[in-house]
Amino acid sequence: xxxxxxxxxxxxxxxxxxxxxxxxxxxxxxxxxxxxxxxxxxxxxxxxxxxxxxxxxxxxxxxxxxxxxxxxxxxxxxxxxxxxxxxxxxxxxxxxxxxxxxxxxxxxxxxxxxxxx
Amino acid sequence: xxxxxxxxxxxxxxxxxxxxxxxxxxxxxxxxxxxxxxxxxxxxxxxxxxxxxxxxxxxxxxxxxxxxxxxxxxxxxxxxxxxxxxxxxxxxxxxxxxxxxxxxxxxxxxxxx
Numbered sequence: 476x477x478x479x480x481x482x483x484x485x486x487x488x489x490x491x492x493x494x495x496x497x498x499x500x501x502x503x504x505x506x507x508x509x510x511x512x513x514x515x516x517x518x519x520x521x522x523x524x525x526x527x528x529x530x531x532x533x534x535x536x537x538x539x540x541x542x543x544x545x546x547x548x549x550x551x552x553x554x555x556x557x558x559x560x561x562x563x564x565x566x567x568x569x570x571x572x573x574x575x576x577x578x579x580x581x582x583x584x585x586x587x588x589x590x591x592x
Numbered sequence: 593x594x595x596x597x598x599x600x601x602x603x604x605x606x607x608x609x610x611x612x613x614x615x616x617x618x619x620x621x622x623x624x625x626x627x628x629x630x631x632x633x634x635x636x637x638x639x640x641x642x643x644x645x646x647x648x649x650x651x652x653x654x655x656x657x658x659x660x661x662x663x664x665x666x667x668x669x670x671x672x673x674x675x676x677x678x679x680x681x682x683x684x685x686x687x688x689x690x691x692x693x694x695x696x697x698x699x700x701x702x703x704x705x
Contacts, residue, residue: 517695
């Protein structure tokens, strides 16, 4: 079974530029997550999708970050414009189902390391 | 609210030494608990999990027991190998908060021959 795919693996941009990241979850996984992992910290959830709907985006800085999951499969995360403090690894994860009474394991992609100069 | 507190690192051990990485949590409901491992240049991989009190998760010689009375989920391994060198993250997921994951800050482990 193929894992979660992400691209690019690395990106270097200057502040105020735009950048986009792509994620392809494990086939059949309805739930998709984007996390931000700053060096030395644990991952922080940015947004969670169930199919193509947003479940939780309470920690997404909506003035500069946006995400979409068209057709309930692939997802893109965009930053426009980038700031120095956005330098981090952006992780995508997926899980097989969402249920109010059961917790599912999340499977992570390799991440995209973003450096903002 | 929900949170996870992990033992500060980095941790350096000799091969075949005993490993303990402490993890305690705060949760409003009845969370599931996880240990993820991150090898250099790779994404997080699930190492083990436990979904209810007194459950023991185990994998690759690692184990952790869900202790509700002490709100802990400490990771242990009896004899570490060089290949265990990685960053270890404790996490919880609470169905009451939409299955959102809360991660600790990670503990870096280096095993020397």
